[in-house]
Amino acid sequence: MADPSLEVCPDFTGDLFAAIREDLVNATGSTHQAVADRLRNVWVVDHEARVLEWNHQRDEEAQEEAEIERAQAAHEEEEHIAKEAEAEKDHLELEKKKPKMNSFNATATVGDAIAPRPSQYAIQKLNNFEYVELWYFSPEGCKEAMKMSRSMADDTFSLAKLNDQLTIRPSSAFKASRSAIPDHELSFSVFLRAKNLFLTQANAAKWPQTHLDALALFFWHLENHSIRNNSELGDLVIMHYASRVCLDWHDHLKRDKGFNIGIINETLLRSINEEIWDRVHSRTLVMSQN
Template sequence: MALVVDPNLEMVPDFAGNLYAGIRADLEAATNQTEDEVITRLTETWNADHDARVAEWNRNRDEEARVLAEAERVHTTQENEARTQQEAEAEKERLEVEKKKPKMNSFDHASSVGDFLTPRPAQYAIQKLTNFEYVELWYFSPEGCKDALKSSRSVADNDLSITRTDDQLTLRPTSAFKASKAATADHELSFSIFLRAKNLFLVQISKAKWPQPNIDALSLFFWHLENHPIQNNSDIGDMVILTYASRVRQDWHDCLKHDEGFNIGNINENLIRTINEELWDKVRSRTWNTMPATVFPRTPVTHSHGCLHT
C-alpha cells in the first residue's frame, strides 16, 4: 500500500510518558523486563519500522521522479520533433515560393545599350515560341513588329486573361493569346520580307530556349531555301520556295507533336518539283480562263477524283 504521508515528518513517540504507562506495565509483566528496558525496546521497534517506511517513501518518490522525468523527456522530444518538422515544412514552402517568384537578373556596370535594337514581335508570337508551337513568320517581319507595337499601345492595362503556369493561375495581357487580324500566311509574304522575317524568327527561337538541334535544322532549312536554284530557273521560283516553306514548317510542327519528327533541314526536291508543277498548273489555268472565248473555246474539264484541287 502506497504511503500518503511523508514519514520523515514523524517524531518518535514518548514511550516514557503517561500515554504508554499501561503498555509498559503489561510488557514489564510479560517479558520480566524493567521499565527502562521496555521503553528502549519500544523505541527501537518504532525506529526500525520508521526507517523502513522512510526507505519505502524515498523509493516511491525516486520512482515518481523518474517517471515524471521520462515523461518530460518524451514530451520535450516530441515538441522538438514537431517544431523541427514545422520549420522544415515552412522552409520548403519558402523555397517553393522563392523558386516561383520572378527574379531580376544582374547586369554589367561597364556595359551600355547596343547600337541596334532587335525588333520585338507580338506577345502572342513570343508565347507561341515559348510553347514550341507553330507561328506565322509574318509576326517577325517589319510589318508584324510594327503591328505589335501599335497593338501594345492600344491595349488597356486591365485587359487581362487568366492562364496556368507551373500549376499556378496567373494574369497575362489578352494580347498574348490573340492572333493579329493583319497576320498573313508564309506563302503570301514577298520573298524579301520572308528572308527578313526568318532572321528575327531564328533569333527569337534561340531566346525561347528551343533545343539547339531544332534551331540548327531550321537554320539549314532556311539557308537551303534562300539559295535554292529554282529561284533562277523559274519565273515562279520565289512562290515555289514560299509555298514549300509554309507547308513543310507547319507539317514539321505537327509531326513533332506526334513524336514523328523529321529533319526539316533536309530539302525534299521531289516535293519542290510537285509544288512547282502545281503552281504552274494554277498559272496556266488562270491564263486559260482570261483568254477570249473566241480564241480558246471553253470546254468542261473532268477530274478523275471528282474534285478540283486549287
C-alpha cells in the first residue's frame, strides 16, 4: 500500500471530469463549480481518513519493531551477562588451581640452623601417610638427597594424582634410593638422629597430632628401655622391634585397624630378643664347627 500523504488532489474542474460534472449538474441543478467543489471535498475527506489510517498503521508497526528491538537487546544483554559470568567462573577456577606463594615476615631472618632435607621421595611418602624407612632421614640419606637433587630442567616428569586431579611431578619423587636400608640395620645412634628428623618432617606433612604423639612416645620408650642396659644385644633388639612394629602399624592403619604404637608390647619384645639370641648362638655354633 502506497503512502496516501503523497497523493495530489485531482483537478475536478478540468476536462477529465467534464462529463461527470455535466451529469451531476443535470441531476442536481447545481453549477459546474459547485459540483467540482463537492467532488474535491469528498476526495479530501477520504484522503484525510486514509492518511490517518496509514499513520496509525505505521505507528503500530513502529511500536512492534521497537518492541522486537527491545526484546532482542534484552536477550543479547542476558547472553552477554551469562558469558561474562561464565568467564568470571572460569577465571576463579583457574585462580583456585593456580599455585599461591605465601607471604613472609619482613622482620624475620633465617634461623640459626637449617634442618637437613630428606629426598622428595621420602617427603612424598609422608604426604601420603605411607611407611618410609628411617634411613631417608639419616645424615647419609639427606646427603644423598642433596647430591642427587637436580634442576627442574634436568629432571624427567611423571603424572601423579593429587586431590582427584592429575599433576606433573619430578620422577625423582617416585624413585626409592638404592642405598636405603631397613631400620634394623641402622646403628642406634643414627636411628636416634633419623627419628628426630622423621618426626619433624611428619609434622610438616600435617600428620594428625595423635599419631605424632604416639610415635614420639614410641621412640622415647625404645630409647629408654631397660633392655638396652641389661643385654649385650639390647640395641639390636630395639632396632628390630622398631623396624617391624612401624611397618605393621602402617599396615593396620591402611586397613582401618590401627593400634597405639606408643604402647610397647613387652611380649613381642622378649620374643624378638629370644629370636636374635638364637640367631647369634646358631652362628657361633657354625663358626665353632668350622
